[in-house]
Amino acid sequence: MAPTRSPRVLYAYDKLAAPRRWRRVRERALWVCCLAGGVLGAWLVFLGMRHKTRHRSFWLAQSLASVAWGAVLTFAWTR
Numbered sequence: 001m002a003p004t005r006s007p008r009v010l011y012a013y014d015k016l017a018a019p020r021r022w023r024r025v026r027e028r029a030l031w032v033c034c035l036a037g038g039v040l041g042a043w044l045v046f047l048g049m050r051h052k053t054r055h056r057s058f059w060l061a062q063s064l065a066s067v068a069w070g071a072v073l074t075f076a077w078t079r
Contacts, residue, residue, distance in 0.1 A: 007038030011045035027057070034065045 010033055014025040034042040042062055 007033040008041035008045050015049050031061045034062055039065045039069045
């Protein structure tokens with residue numbers, strides 16, 4: 001549950017920090033959280049709060065992470 005929660009918290013904080021001029025979360029950190037297993041949580045905030053949806057790099061990173069985790073889970077499930 002923690003890997004899914006981490007990106008949700010980071011993405012939501014970054015979304016709230018932007019208009020308030022608070023310290024932002026690095027894009028690299030968001031990508032790493034997504035790739036480290038937080039794909040579902042990242043998609044929830046990405047689409048639910050429309051955070052970073054204009055950035056092609058985030059669409060690519062999230063899509064690749066989803067495919068990678070889908071392959072990992074499929075491999076693990078069939079073994």
